[in-house]
Amino acid sequence: MLPSIKSAVTLLNHTILSGTPARIPQVVALSLAIGLAAPAVHAQDYRFDSVRIEGNQRIETATILTYAGIPRGQVVRAGQVNEAYQRIADTGLFESVEIVPQGGQLVIKVTEYPTINRVSFEGNRRLKDEALAELVTSTPRRVFSPAQAQQDAEAIAGAYRQAGRLAASVDPKIIRRSNNRVDLVFEITESGVASTERISFVGNRNFSDRRLRRVLESKQAGLLRAIISSDQFVAERLDFDKQVLTDFYQSRGYVDFRILDVTSELTRERNAFFITFNVQEGQSFDFGKLTASSTLPGVDAQEFLAVSKIDSGDTYSPTAIENTIARMERLAIKKGLNFVRVEPQITRNDAAQTLDVNFQLSRGPRIFVERIDIEGNNTTLDKVIRREFRVVEGDPFNPREIRQTAERIRALDYFEQADVSAREGSSPQQVIIDVDVEEKPTGSLSFGASYSTDSGIGLAVSFSERNFLGRGQQIGATISAGTDNQQYSFNFSEPRLLDRDLRFSFNATYVETEKANSDFDTTLARIQPSIEFPISEDTRLELRYILKEDRIYNVSPNSSDILHKEAGSVLTSAVGYTLSYDTRRVGLDPNSGILLQFSQDFAGVGGDNEYVKSVARVIGERKIAREEITLRAGLEAGALNSLSGNSRITDRFQLSSRQFRGFESYSIGPRDLNATNRDALGGNYYAVARVEAEFPVGLPEEYGITGGVFMDVGSVWGLDNTNGGPQGAPIANSVDDEAHLRASVGVSVFWRTVIGPLRFNFSRPIQKESYDKSQFFDFTISTEF
Template identity: 30%
Template sequence: MLGTMLSGLALPAHAQTDSQTPLAQFNAEAEPVAAENTLPEGQVIRAVLVEGSQRIEPDTVRSYVQLQPGATYTREMLDEALRDLFQTELFADVEIRDNEGELTIVVQENPVINRILLEGNRRLDDDDIRGEIRLAPRQIFTRSRARADVARIIELYRRRGRFAASIEPQMVELDQNRVDIVFEISEGPRSRVQQINVIGNDVYSDSDLRSEMATKQSRFFRFFSSSDTFDPDRLAFDQQRLRQFYLTEGYADFRVISAVAELTPDRSDFIITYVVEEGERYQFGELELDSDLRDFSSEQFTSFIPMQTGDWYNAQQIEDTIDRLNETAGLLGYAFAEARPEFNIDREDRTMSVRFRIEETPRVYVERIDINGNTLTRDKVIRREFRLQEGDAFNSFLVRRSQARIQSLGFFQESLEIAQSPGSAPDRIVLTANVEENATGELQVSAGFSSLERFILNFSVRQRNFLGKGQELRAGVNYSSYSNSIELGFTEPYLFDRNIAVGVDLFRRDFDSFNFIGNDRNTTYQQVSTGFQVRAGVPLTEYWTLALRYGLSQEDITLDENTFFLNGQCSPLLAGRFLCDTTGKRLISSIGYSLVYNNLDNNIRPSSGRRLILSQDFAGLFGDVRYLRTRADFDQYFNIGSGFIFGLSAEAGYIHSFENRGGAGIDDVRLTDRFFLGEPQIRGFDIRGVGPRVQRFSYSPGTNDLITDPRFVTDDAIGGRAYYLGRAELEIPLGSGARELGFRPSIFVDAGAVFGVTNPTLQTFPCLDANGNEVGQTPCTGGTTPGPIVTRLLDSNGAPLFIDNTSGVLTTDATTGGNPNTEANRSIAPFLERFVGDSPSPRVTIGAGVSWNSPFGPFRIDLAYALLQEEGDEDKIFSFNIGTQF
């Protein structure tokens, strides 16, 4: 009998059911080995039989080999037959037996996969890994596919920076020749860059060059960043960064000879080594322009270039010059003009001369504007944002501006570009806007907690592209412990297809003002406003806009009568003169305007550009209030590179009253119309924690000693006529993982003040000597002590009230049953009022914060410390907001 078997990869022929067999042999290749025998060669095949096949027909097995009855076989033919059968990957084991020319092919079929299991993966989801696996249930198991799946999973982990990951496939045998395949995964640590070495650099140090690379060395403080994770693509990018750095410093011959990343023996870290050749440093030689465009002469060239002969060579300045030349040609209508630099290097003088060549091209006109991809948005909504029309001379600046305006609508994808293609003639061009619409309807239901407003509930619905016409329709309801509101609004951006925006807002707002008694909030007055506002906006230029508005509202301000009223009237002793003067109903009619300059690159999260707003509102067309409120706002943003965004903001305001409300200690501007400052405008202070305020201090009973414990001090912010506020903030970039989660940390400095209010009339109490005689008014000096103020209680008609001696109830009768009743009165314990904080001196805070677009709503945390503050200011180190906009 001649037998030849496959060794190494064959599955056990008689493995126990549900046993687990490692598949470490997947990396080996099967080679048939002929068994030694002494049978003569050249025997005639009488028959070819098949044994062991279950799912595969015997004729199918025989079709895979070249053994046919009547033919003469050799040892090589048998070995070839075994190879052919194993190459089908249908069999786990094959054996050929010979009985005097009767050949029997004994096969053990590969098992059927029952299911595929993953174990040990924590950093990657099952769905991510299963996307790389080609084996599937109910398929026939093959070794080559299993080996390929292992390789793909390992490659997936390497792309995630885990080069120490290993996969141990296991096989669990079941009955009926079925198996479970288990991929046991050891993910290992993320492979980080332990060290970056540079060889061949003489001019710049290793640390200088490492600072130019996107890849960073692993350090403990980079726990939020992924820049220290090894990435082969980033390695190639860093070589370009190095070359770019040297080319901007004058080293035109610089090159990276090699870049090698070596994995440490434990496969946990990488050591990267760059071998560089710096070369010589060059200066600019002659700089010339050779232009065939009749509208752009060589004499104008010097105004376009940032470098001069003798400056150190800088490749970035060459690129900037090319961009400016192409942009200028585009502004002149030459869409297809292209500046090309021609270099002449003098290695002896170490100079680089550059000639910029612009060949003649025809002036181009816009033949057609095509818009594709808009299914909901109407064509005219997009076309009216184009700064060019069909038939106009081409202008590259206006094309970019059109693209920015379309993107600012917020209806389409951020990567929108206006494509340019040749038209039907050399002087014609076709502009194509390929848009991809985003969802513009928003439904928001959220709840949260804020250190400002405690519990918050918000429900709003908004459609920014109503019926595809670009109109905005919105409705919202907000509720918190201190404010409630309901608002409806509609905006038409193009009235009668003209560039005039109009809108209307209806609102009802309830607001509870409060003061602080220690750390406890105490509601002071309730303000209810109901009204509407009509808006209109007209663009003056591309960046300047004039906005007009008119508003009419009814305002009702009330105090808790049980707390602040005495004898049916607001009592200054209980509420304070400034609060009593605020109560009542008023009709407010106001008209205003805003002059806006805005060239920000993004109105929501700007990284560059400027915004300037000047606003004035005049109340007094009719109604009960007359004032002029003026405000100015300025914002400037700088992209300083490497993901850092620096922002400067300043704002100021002043309100002037046209009323003479009269009386000492009464300001002509009502309390509710004044400016207030604190959290969140200036971080590091509590809400309304900056500016003029009235404080009430109690006395220790029977003494002249004030109780200064903040828990027992009543603190009322009364605002000011004027304010200013400035901010400087630096947004710090994080790694890609943190950016995807929506984390945006920053450091900041805030400064501001609110001031300019008439000194309010403060309450005083009688000073009593040792015999209880009144000898003056507070503050008391010497041995005198403040005494209480006793006020008679009156009914609604002004008649005095008495306490019935028999029943104890209040009555207007002086006697009951011939017995005199006790006069009813209220004794108010003495206190001292102080007016503080009315100063234009800046309050300055520094701090750090982080914004997070969390799954449950926007979240903002700030830690701030007050460097400068005035007496009475309420500082606050920690603040946070959840579920509201910040």
């Protein structure tokens, strides 16, 4: 009897054959049976005259023969037969493979994987079917693949991990249907959210744990852990936390700062983590001697150094270095010097804890921008992204400018992610800049509720779109109604008019008020187009036109004659400007900032009203005591000079309770003491100074509660005519429009919550007039749902 060999490899699942749900097979069983008539020393050799394929329906026979690679009419060893099986099984196209030698013929029996009839999800409550369907690649009418199904299960489990549900499990199963079809079911067992129970630091001596926790994106679980998602533990978030923590220290001069390691320890209940940052702070350094040098002929390095805003003694900051280099490179371009590179050469003085910086100007490589390729923007127009570049095709390539462009694109807030990179172009002297973005929703429709002690309860419906039609334009509309007022508004903004740093805005508003702290009603219709542009790095100028019609009506008989004579409608046409200098967010000192603002409106460009209205504001903020205490101070003042007779109450200054705490809105200032109602009349002049301090109160930082104290001092005064008669008529002694000083002190409770920052003010006037209306408590909340 001749020796015979049968190599059979079977991948079966008996529960599938029975038609019941089954787990996807994870193990391949290899069965190799060799029967010999007599003992043999060497492996059996075969010669196949033909190869027959059985069981294939979709896969071509020639394709399987190619994978098998069995030659006809030649000697074939048993090992080659087994290798043929392996090649066919490794294609992932077949549920089972069996190779059977039958004399001079080799029979290959295959069972193809079934077609997916339906993909479904079971057990998921936290994540919707629609969201999960976007994660899986197994789809109906495609061939079922166990490996792909397992990858899809991992993707779903990963989404749950991203949501903080670390113990969630996903089990892919199949249900056999007729005609070689299966239903693919992902059985999901959801788990609770793993929160961040505690964030602590080791090695920090100059900043408290509480201060450093405010820097991180990860948050500790607090009072509202059931509804706040920011305290969910996300492992990927730790990389971002390490970066922002490093930036925090380096911007404060800690050049040697290091994060030695970050540990995340799971609690015994497996529902929360303890995160510990092990840091090494080092010492804080200041800028020492600042110099500039140049290897370029005819270039005055001192002229470039003059554009720096860094002073010796300032706290060292990499951002300040970057900004100075950017200014120098812009100056080089303005002077027609291309390919100029500025490299900071830093000399360390450990004894004085200073860093001397020499800005070295040199000629960089001659590399040009060949092309800018943008991908991923399905809605946003290419030009919206391109206008953030300061270079175009054919310009010299500047790596620093490309990095800053990437930051500007991310700052648009149109994209989930925005990556900007450069690669070599058609020659070593050219580069191609690739921009890869992933868009995110930029529109919203909201229904809101608000409450304040000034206006009571209010409801609002608003629509906004920050990237209208993908053009980078902003559009919005709001309808709100409160206890004593209704407001309708529309706004449109084009941030880059004519593809320049020129913002065009258009605002339209209609407001009705009913006896808001007064015994008369008003309506106001207003439209205001404006343009705004920078005139220096921190200074911007806005130019505007105002057209408004205001009406005073339903004046109570018990109100002042001044109000009765101001009743009616007046059309105002005015032009104006606002000049602003703001370093609160972009200044060199991360612990302080200042806003200086001056605006004027000139009415009389047509219309019924003529006046000049001026307002000045100064606001400053600084953190002290290792940034635990925040000091704020503000001063604002205004003057209204009427050119056409008497000013109107709708144009005069009236202070709200936010501008002057401790008093009801619009309740201080000139009064007609003879009038029964003693309505506040507003004033032509006002000035108010505010100082406050915010500090921790000893509660855990995750509660988001801090305390504060404040003091407000100021007044509203001045009328053109104190008896309502013609200009120059005798002054009635009953009207008090003197500049009486008012003052109030109080304490505040700040609470950062999921519905926004809340502020509770408890105030007490310490200097007031008898007719002023006090307000001892003020609370404001605004939310959307």
